[in-house]
Amino acid sequence: MAPISAPRILATSTFSRLFLLLSLSILMHCNSSQATQPPQTTDMVLYFQDFAAGPNATLIPVAGIAGKLWTFSQFGTVFVTDDFITETPDPNSPMVGRGQGMYVTSALDGSSTHAMFSIVFTNQAYNGSTLEIQGTAKQFEAVREYSVVGGTGKFRFARGYTTFETISVDMPQAHSIIQCNVTIRLG
Numbered sequence: 001m002a003p004i005s006a007p008r009i010l011a012t013s014t015f016s017r018l019f020l021l022l023s024l025s026i027l028m029h030c031n032s033s034q035a036t037q038p039p040q041t042t043d044m045v046l047y048f049q050d051f052a053a054g055p056n057a058t059l060i061p062v063a064g065i066a067g068k069l070w071t072f073s074q075f076g077t078v079f080v081t082d083d084f085i086t087e088t089p090d091p092n093s094p095m096v097g098r099g100q101g102m103y104v105t106s107a108l109d110g111s112s113t114h115a116m117f118s119i120v121f122t123n124q125a126y127n128g129s130t131l132e133i134q135g136t137a138k139q140f141e142a143v144r145e146y147s148v149v150g151g152t153g154k155f156r157f158a159r160g161y162t163t164f165e166t167i168s169v170d171m172p173q174a175h176s177i178i179q180c181n182v183t184i185r186l187g
């Protein structure tokens, strides 16, 4: 038994030494390429034009718990959204795209919402490309942060984060203007 198992142990330790060397060289390679090329980040500031009521609503509750009011603060309420996105806070400024997807009130106490939507670009620079936004945030706080979990077209392999801050509310029109800051890396 002994003469057979001894070479096997040797073989294993040679292999693990080789593996260690290999992983060290990969690690060093990664470090050196990182040192010469820091990851590029891209920043954007966009403005969501959100209408929560009226004939041209862009945010509508479509499902919820039976017997409860389908409101932002009621757990289980599902909203679909198709906000238009502009270059400046002015709703008449050039269109950049649309924010299409949904929100679900995801905390039992109603404090958080889970967002899952795409920023679908229609402007010249990024026409047809999308960014995928997902995450949970305290919906009544001034700044809400969500992840950028991916993208398509010019934003393939995108990841990063977004902040959403409501900068104006027109109650009679149920119109909110939300500043959305995007920070992403590609690859």
Ligand SMILES: *[C@@H]1O[C@H](CO)[C@@H](O)[C@H](O)[C@H]1NC(C)=O
Binding pocket: 054, 055, 056
């Ligand atoms: C809704 O949209 C239609 C078509 O764009 C427009 O004519 C109408 O004035 C809008 N209504 C409101 C209340 O904004």
Ligand SMILES: *[C@@H]1O[C@H](CO)[C@@H](O)[C@H](O)[C@H]1NC(C)=O
Binding pocket: 122, 123, 124, 127, 128
């Ligand atoms: C975006 O693409 C669509 C179809 O691919 C085209 O009809 C539209 O004119 C384009 N918009 C811009 C701003 O280039």
Ligand SMILES: *[C@@H]1O[C@H](CO)[C@@H](O)[C@H](O)[C@H]1NC(C)=O
Binding pocket: 045, 143, 163, 164, 165, 179, 181
């Ligand atoms: C978003 O970007 C604008 C413009 O750079 C800046 O003034 C604002 O403070 C940023 N918002 C957040 C929440 O970081």
